[in-house]
Amino acid sequence: MTSRTGPSTDSGTGEGFAGLPGAVAVSHLTVYDWEAADGLRGGTPHLHLTCSEGYAVTAGRGAVQTLATEGFASTPLEPGALVWFTPGTVHRLVNEGGLRLVVLMQNNGLPEAGDAVLTLPPEHLADPETYARAVRIPEGAEAEREAFARSRRDLAVEGFTTLRAAWDAGDGKPLLDFHRAAGALVRSRLADWRARWEAGAARAARETGVQLGRLAEGDVSHLADARTRSRLPHARGVFGMCGRLDTYVV
Template sequence: MGQGTGRPPPEGTGLVSLPNPLPGAVGLSHLRAYAWEAADGVCGGSPHLHLVCTEAYVVTGGRGAVQTLSPDGYRDTPLKAGAVAWFTPGTVHRMVQGGDLRITVLMQNSGLPEAGDAVFTFPPEVLADPERYASVARLPAGTDAEVAEAARRRRDLAVEGYLPLRAALREGDAEPYREFQRTAAGLVREKVPTWRELWRAGALATAERTGAQLDALEAGEPGYLAEATAFDTAPSRLGGYGMCGRRDEYEVPGTTLPRHG
């Protein structure tokens, strides 16, 4: 890959702007929803929320659904090829398999979910203990049968905590869901300084680079166009065990590699 130029991040960050990210410095992966059946008879992934990132599903094949919990209640949104669904920070989401469901995931903010932005809906006693939470959220390295079993146990534990949240919300009681949001925020609070640096070097620097380009165009000095070039990449890992399914990942500028499998 070539190297581009752009406006650096704000002074004092100690970071160099990450060159040539994907548009908007989004994270990119492909997912195939888990076919494992959960306690409620539904096949799918691990319910979780993100604290600062909006996530989008672009459905490329098969069928299924995404179940969401938010202040406006519980929703079950059908997914089929060509559909696009997205959810904002604080929305609990669970990808459900209906038949060979495959999606491309676009993730806001330079890969922050892989730096711990995502929190699973584990039962309250697990969420109350940060060390225990970390131990069950983390997967072993690799893609073998041991990792598959660990991913399934993690999914089942997240569903165990999710089902009471959903039941309460369906009955009009949003307090358990709000309490989960508050607990999730507390779990990640100490990570915020690191996230801020990633955001400054990735998504913010990307936006500021556009501002510098607009300034140059307005001044009649489009010299930056002389450095135009093209890029391509291949997956950096195939068939990893992600939160929602088997995951093909890309190591691209502006994003971080997965930390939670």
């Protein structure tokens, strides 16, 4: 067996990857029960550009509406259900009563850095500044923040309804135009996203490769670096896109 000293790492930082398994992000979500113009209650439609997302339903009933180039779907949600989807899937949570989820996000660090674009009408997607004014919840009293979160949800539902109606009518151009607008909005952030990914999900995967290589050589010394970590929520009841979030810093 090969001997060595120090913790298992391929980055030279002196410590191994300390994030959650697979470099995921996790939060608890209580889905909004605000009624929208179409009579449904729920969250703000949006898509992610580089991150898959998963739901583990813990309470209540509802559905997730999705729109992609494969078409529109509505997937039921109930306790015990596990649903996930890939980047580019426009999704809208519908709350039919007490819907609560554990949300798993790929690439911890990227969702928090803005890897999501709401399905606002095209005039709000013209440039990053215009978009930011429409989506950034301002500082202020709780009631003011809630009112803004609700108004941006309604605006996104309006845009989502238009995209879905066009797709159902056989016109895919509005959805593809939305994809292009979303990509343009985040282009200036890509260098930061790559740095976050390199330090997070990419590093976690590389470290597994290093460990597999060492095991193949009979080197099990990284097992001596085992650690246990725990966290309580860093923030509770944050106004998110789909509902109130309890979030963690890991």
